[in-house]
Amino acid sequence: MQDFKREIALLLAEQLPEGLELDLEEMIEVPPKPEMGDYAFPCFKLAKYLRKNPVKIAEELKEKLEPRGVIADIQQIEAYINFFIKKSEFSRQVLDQVLRHPDDYGSQQIGANKTIVIDFSSPNIAKPFNIGHLRSTVIGGALKNIFEYLGYEVQGINFLGDWGTQFGKVIYAYKLWGNKVDLSQEPIKQLLKLYVKFHEEAEKNPELDEEARAWFRRLEEGNPEARKLWEKFRKITIDELKKIYDRMGIEFDEYSGESFYSKKADEVAARLEEMGLLQESEGAMIVDLSEYDMPPFIVKKKDGTTLYAVRDLAAAIDRYERFGFTQSLYVVGQEQTLHFKQVFKVLELMGYEWANRCVHVPFGLYLFSGEKMSTRKGKVIFLEEVLDEAVSRVREVIEEKNPGLEEKDKVAEMVGVGAVFFADLKNTRIKNVPFDYDKILSFEGETGPYLQYTHARITSLLKKGEEQLDLDKIDFDQLKEPEEMAVIKTVGEFPAKIQEAAQKLEPSIIAKYLISLAAAFNTFYNAHRIITDDLTLTRARLALALAVKITLRNGLKLLGIKAPDQM
Known part of the structure; x- marks a missing residue:
């Protein structure tokens, strides 16, 4: 979240020499493991200005820094200074942003008054x-x-x-x-x-x-x-x-x-x-x-x-x-x-x-078997036939798994077309993609249907707990388990991922992000009951689930994929 990064950057700036031509906020990273903190500041670039070993810079800087505001703890690991944000504040800021602006969570105005032409x-x-x-x-x-x-x-x-x-x-x-x-x-x-x-x-x-x-x-x-x-x-x-x-x-x-x-x-x-x-x-x-x-x-x-x-x-x-x-x-x-x-x-x-x-x-x-298609030779696969095949396979799965589902044809169309889209967009765009019907239309693993099913599962869960959910009475202190914090962190990354996808012209960044979000939620879902006997805890966890649903839906929409409420 930019507010946390901004506060960390201000804290660092107070202890660094004036005139450094560095964007401290831009340099702040998210560590690969949660035990390493919520944010990390690498000191390698400072070595050029301070003429010291990056590890030595980190050690000296750590001694000058004191936790304040939303920062609960500061640690130094090698050439990195790691910052730990207060859990309740982290949860409140991230979830509040999602829940108060569900239809446009992640949207920004950095492109105001600018035009992009896309051919x-x-x-x-x-x-x-x-x-x-x-x-x-x-x-x-x-x-x-x-x-x-x-x-x-x-x-x-x-x-x-x-x-x-x-x-x-x-x-x-x-x-x-x-x-x-x-x-x-x-x-x-x-x-x-x-x-x-x-x-x-x-x-x-x-x-x-x-x-x-x-x-x-x-x-x-x-x-x-x-x-x-x-x-x-x-x-x-x-x-x-x-x-x-x-x-x-x-x-x-x-x-x-x-x-x-x-x-x-x-x-x-x-x-x-x-x-x-x-x-x-x-x-x-x-x-x-x-x-x-x-x-x-x-x-x-x-x-x-x-x-x-x-x-x-x-x-x-x-x-x-x-x-x-x-x-x-x-x-x-x-x-x-x-x-x-x-x-x-x-x-x-x-x-x-x-x-x-x-x-x-x-x-x-x-x-296709290492060769590309040739219209001259008539060696083509019609896109409409691929979409039809995907929808047909989804329809068969629905009949087998959930024959009582309402609007089967509509859901099959959403999931089938979404499967074909996501199978393409999850790949880094510059790579060649071997055409494999079974892989493109697979509904297991890192696929569009997996994300859509996660969205539908959360929708069902929220329906069961709709009487307990009250967005005006969320106690963010309840969300402190590692699995909960992993979900909240991932939800909070969404706006930055959209910017990164735009900067790199790479939609796969959002596709891969959504897979990580669904995985984090399903880990949480399997580790903890969401609807419990404790109303305060239930309310907080339902709010977390709703935030994931909103983010999944918005992310899929960016990829041109619909998010069904039932599957």
């Missing part, structure tokens, strides 16, 4: 929403929730891949074989079949690729037939995508796409030429980035068509002009790391001082 999900039109799109969607969705909770104005943008040569392929494939497909039934799967067939046939007849490029040129030039087919495919795709986004609870402030920036890309290319940044290379027009140890940034191909890289430049410029963002985040796979380094460098060379506010948020891929 995430961004599937291609005329292609299925497959499991490969899940990572960008849930990571971006979680970051959007996190930044909004911290008070930022957030613009969530779904930047659709709706332009480029691939659409020449889809258009030409539809003209060749479209009479054999029915786009009124599962239209995306039908378009995928056409796309796969095109690549199979193009391997035998390379002239098909030339025809596809010609159709894309027609599309860029505004050919009515090409434009009509493209608009048809785009509308079909967005309509299907919105159904899945609604199911996932993912919202965007706008759907845009590369097509919107096709004309603006020509303006950007002209500007690059005016600035003397463009040069010809083997018939193509490029920005030479060899000075920055990067390959050339291709602006136009030999046939004069622009590439998606230039459309990314146009989109970045447009977003800054519209939003004046503090940061613009691109939640895109790590295989695009070089691309974004190039885009940001070219923006910098164009003189945009805000170029360093553009940040690539890379993530690993789902792997």
